[in-house]
Amino acid sequence: MTELEAAFESKFAVNGNVKLHYTAAGSGPPIVFLHGFPDHGMGWRRQMQALCSRYRVIAPDLRGFGQSDAPQGYGNYVLANLVNDVLAVLAAEKLTQAAIVGHDWGGIVAWWLAIRAPQVVRHLVLLSTPHPRNHLNAIADPANAEMIAYIRSFQAPGAAQMLNIDELATWVADPQDRQALTDSLRRSSPEAMLGYYRANIPLGKVPSLGQLPLVKAPTLVLFGTDDPYVPVSAFDGTFREVDNVTALIALPGAGHFIHHQAAKFVTEQVEAWVERPPSSFRHLA
Template sequence: MLTIEQRLLAVNGIRLNVWLAGPEEGRPLWLLHGFPECWHSWRGQIPALVAAGYRVCVPEMRGYGASDAPVAVEAYDLPSLCGDIRAAMDALGQARAAVIGHDWGAFVAWHLALWEPQRVEALVTLSVPFAGRPRRPATEIMRELHGGRFNYILYFQQPGVAEAELDADLSRSLRLFFRDPGDSDPFLQDKPADARLFDDLPSPARLPAWCSEADFAIYLRTFAGRGFRGALNWYRNFERNWQRSESLAGLKVQQPTLFAIGDRDPVGRLEAYTLSRMADWVPRLEQHRLAACGHWIQNEKTAEVNALLVDFLARHYPA
């Protein structure tokens, strides 16, 4: 029977909630979730990775669940997010590790690999690609490209605005985020810039097949009592992240890297240019596109993702 231990670590000025499973002597794997998720997003991967012999470490990232959610927007910049994982590794006595990230967790994983090339031995990123540090902050580029039309990242920028919509009904908001790939996509809608994210979208009649009512209750509990403020603050640091990552300009990710994305993931459309250039910036890259799969890749295609992970890790980071 799988045993998962919950531990609250005092690291990097916050308390970070981390779930641990697998043999203590096993080689550490860090699984970093994205928006708007939680540690439970890796429920399908934890047993497979433990069975392969790894020590699996699954944090609730800052702003989520039982981890602290600082008030200041700048507390969610990239050095702070990477610093949480670095400090947690130190607290657990881990000199080296492999890192697996999805969505925003992939963004952290990419940069942790760049900042800590001696500590991150192997890298897996899901859904969010990388093609070097941009020449300008992403939000600056988005404001030029969208020409007064709605963009969800720009909508998230002003503190309090998106929270007023998303926090009004946490259950409805999460159900709309966790829609099936064929449903209306709030991230790709063409509408006025002053629209809200979920305007005119009906509430889903059911949860997607990959998310049971019991699973959904855990996601809902992640945001209960605190709302989306901490999670949204991640989006409010694009300019600060660009400024604070100047030392990474021109650097390539040198670790062996596995990248996978669903063929129906909206990120594939939004980041098509980055995807086309990724191999130039990640020399040891292995890429996979999963068929009939949306954004929630490790839950929608658990068996395929687990097979890719176990095979890749066996070759590049054996237990």
């Protein structure tokens, strides 16, 4: 364990009957990092270590993952509950607002947090995650059937019993980080992790989301051009969903897990985005 890792605090928040573990470090303006599948809060280790000298960095294990509770039943994993989990973490930290950074499912939660509780999102940063409308449209598009086949396989009965934890961690190159993820996934609930797909992505026809409030926070979207799980076209038109400055950055040749594959670049982009006062985005000159 490095000196920086020793400074990480292991803490808990509570949303109703669900106890949520999170890791925190540093002091200063708060940044909340939301992980996806298959990942955990400490999947943001590199960003947290780089930023904790200037920011209060906070990374929950989403419900069902790591040391957080995993309530039984897919209904526990609907997006309203996941958004409330983030609000519970903010409350535990006595925060009324924070910069929110999300990847994969954490990115989807981050989008919905910015849509449903705009007052708490100071800046919004998404990694490899299109706006929910564009994401569902991409899933519904027959042209993407091969790319999103993994989602349908995760929704199949008995899929949780087929998960291979060691295989799920192979995307992490660093041996220490891979072992930490493997250990965390072994503590996680396979049914819960796949419950995200069952609870929030329709099994049949994908409905239109209709009119949604525009995101108010300045929004930065980073994605890899070679992401095997998300079509690049799903990021088209993102600016139409945001009533603020919106920036999209494509990382040539990068895949889905860009917070690892391009860790330093991602950290630099996050810091450059969140260090600017939100008001400054409104008055570009």
